[in-house]
Amino acid sequence: MTATASAAGLAALLVMIAVLGGYGRRSACTTSDLLVASRGVTPWWNASAIGGEYISAAAFLGTAGLVLAYGADMLWLPIAATAGYVLLLAFVTAPLRRSGTYTVSDFAEWRLGSTAVRRIVTCCVCCIGWFYLLPQFQGAGVTLRVLTGAPVWAGWAVVVTVTLLLVVSGGMRSITAVQAIQFWVKVAAVAVPAVALLGMWHMDGSPDPTTGGPPRFERTTRVHVSTDAAVTVPADITVTARGRVDGVHRHGEATTLAEGRHTIARETEITFPDGTAVPHTERLPAQDGDAWATPFGRGEEHGLFRTCSALLAVLLGTMGLPHILMRFYTSTSGTTARRTAALIPILLALFYVFPVLYGTLGRLYAPELLMTGDTDATVLLLPQRMLPGPAGALLTGLVTAGAFAAFISTSCGLVVAIAGTVSQCARRRSGVTAFRAGVVFALGAPLVLLPRIGPQGAAGLVTMALCVAACSLCPLLVLGIWWRGLTAAGAGAGLLLGGGLAVTAGVLRLFHGPWTGWTAAVLAAPAMLAAPAAFAAMVAVSLLTRHRVPRRADRALTQLHLPER
């Protein structure tokens, strides 16, 4: 029944998108229409669209999953995300809009008068966009696999196809409508089930997830292991298993698993009686309630460094997200762009109330996710766990629609940003053709990378993308807008150093490893080192090439900061 409800939710979302997209398609014909929706969007509408674009797989599924897996340590990420918008408002939006340029690479060329810097910025935009697209596709794969049992590529195919159709047919105009409505779809999709689940939790006697030992199964639970897994069992437990456990074939008889590490072959089914401790997949820590609910409670290696560095990446990275920056060009003036940015923290604060609730309830009602490692599925599975029957199925359908709204809206925004930036670099071909070629280019690269990366949480992947943005585009924008002394050579050096370090760290983490100690901590969150390095390189090289400050720097700064009228 849940599979049917999920499919129905997805179908309803696709119909809604098709209707809105068709409505917008009628008049999108030139590149400027495709890119900036002819600049006639009000602050609330545009803020909703930005919220819709920003609430991606990471925010919708990843945050709840991280809270379930790691606890209070992960509450920092939503805080830093909203704070990033405050900095965006303070330092970037109004001046960037007044520059009158389409994309970040246009801004770089306009401000510094260098096509070389423009090309470097285009590369950075592509890297950020691709890192950011990976978790959207992966989240879609996990969602359909968990809810309907479909192979992971089915989810990828849905997201890629819908994004391709939407972007190629209507461009940004249809997307503004789709994005803004999708934000409210997403809020409804987490809020309505959350209220129902809180009611169920209250009727259940309000059990406290923040006390007691490691999580236990509340009721008899059957877990199907779909890939070979290694798990840590926190205390001796007795289960019944069908399949290979520790290399021995079991046929449904009672088996005792001693405390420690065990291997489970794929296609094994294990039934846990109620009250048994939950085995944790190897990469997740088993924590008692108190450690889970306490920031820095689990004594992680280099915990303070990791937290601060990830915070810095999210904080500064939000200022350099190409698909978000592009949205501000759709405002009519610098002043409306600034008002738009000031509304976004309100929308995000509203949304971020809910993932934390899901993560906390997940510890009580869906702890088997800690064993399968699919913690990103917390939001998707909780409704059917807590509310069996048609009500649960209905809510699951709603959550599925919200999740796909998250994947599709973020993917659309990213693809428009990458394609717009790339197609403006290739000026020889006609605008719309180059834009469509850019769309295929933007979607193709992550599809090639996707099968090669191991199991990764959506939020971790998005933090990587934000880190690249924090170390490349953020310093370029902040210094370009506020410091007349920035030179093309300085900007190029900073972009290459910061962006290069962040991309290298991301690639090493994704395709090599596992790493340990300080190497692991730095590779997981390189922003603390790379972002200051990028800023320092830009300032130092600009000072060394002081005689090559663009002749129009003062005029450019005046245009950026003077109100329109």
Added chain:
Amino acid sequence: MTDERRAMAAAAAVRTRAAEGVAPPGTQTTGPDTPGDDQSDSDPSHPVLSCSASFGSVPRPDPAAAPALIRAQLRTALGTGAVVLTVLAGLPALLALVPELARTRVHGVPLPGLVLAFGVQPVWIAVALRQLRRAERAEREFPRR
């Protein structure tokens, strides 16, 4: 592509100065400004200003005061940045260095978790609105002619 951009700039009616700003870089170095010349923006013969004639009696921002406005806006922005960084660096440091504080419970509910989950976002809303108000006030009080 250049034509499209120019058309865009024309469509955004308010933005007369954008018509020049959006033109490809390198085509507009006719101004008298040189790298070290901070006063060039006050030059009334500057091409940026010549466009403003079309506005007739509508008061225009006075570019001569631009450096002062930029400094004022930068001060506001840095103030906001300082608040954000203080909260974002201070909270983790406080909780990591004073573990007893991190374990505080009020009526059995872990206080730090509660604050992190629901208490900090309203602060950001307040900081954002304050920044918006200050930036707009700086622009309103900006000398016009």
